[in-house]
Amino acid sequence: MAQTQQYRIIQPAEVATGMVIRIHQKIVEGSSKDAKERIQVYEGLVLNVRGKSPNRTMTVRKVSNGVGVEKIFPLHLPSIEKIEAVKQYKTRRKNIAAVVASKKRLKEVPIKPARMKPAPAIPQESERLSASEEASDGPTVSIAEAPAESAPVEKTEQESSENGTEEKQPA
Structure with a gap:
């Protein structure tokens, strides 16, 4: 059995000029009654990527x-199952139609990794808080532990008369 090589699956937005890609396209054969579906693989060099999303197309x-066979694919074609990146060539232009005559001008470079957002850091077991501390806004302090200055103090009638201020109590 032949070995299959694994290539990196890329999103349509990542396709760039100078890539050698494999396009897996779903083909429906036959009439609607006895239709057969199969996947056809088209591997080639991307000569040009043009247009704005969703009307973006690529020439392969x-x-x-x-x-030589050139085919134009819309990038957001529903029948495209997946796109795999095989190679990446260094290019300085958007359209590399001059490559048709000579491939000596191309220099292979490593395929750029996908741009992904970093995953959020997961705290370790020692850093996790207990359920009671996690539920409250901050650390809990009992009344006995609270400092005397932060606790509200009510003045009695004697203390207020000693200070020279009298508070009128509502009737």
């Missing part, structure tokens, strides 16, 4: 039996 070229 491959050589089949000594004959």
Whole structure:
């Protein structure tokens, strides 16, 4: 059995000029009654990516039996199952149609990694708070532990008369 090589699956927005990609496209054969579905793989070099999303298209070229074949794919085509990146060539232009005559100008570079957001850090067991501390806004302090200055103090009639201020109590 032949070995299958694993390639990196990329999103349509990541397709760039100079990539060698494999496009897995769903093909429906036959009439609606006896329709058969199959996946067709088209591997080639991306010559050009043009347009704005959702009307973005890519021109892919491959050589089949000594004959060059170019195909234009809409990037958001519903029949495209997945796109795999095989190679990446260094390019300085958006359209590399000059490559059709000579491939000597291309230099292979590593495929750029996908741009992903970093995962949020998960605290370790020692850093996790207990359920009671997690539920409250801050650390809990009992009344006995509270400092005397922060506790509200009520003045009695004797203390207020000693200070020279009299409070009128509502009747």
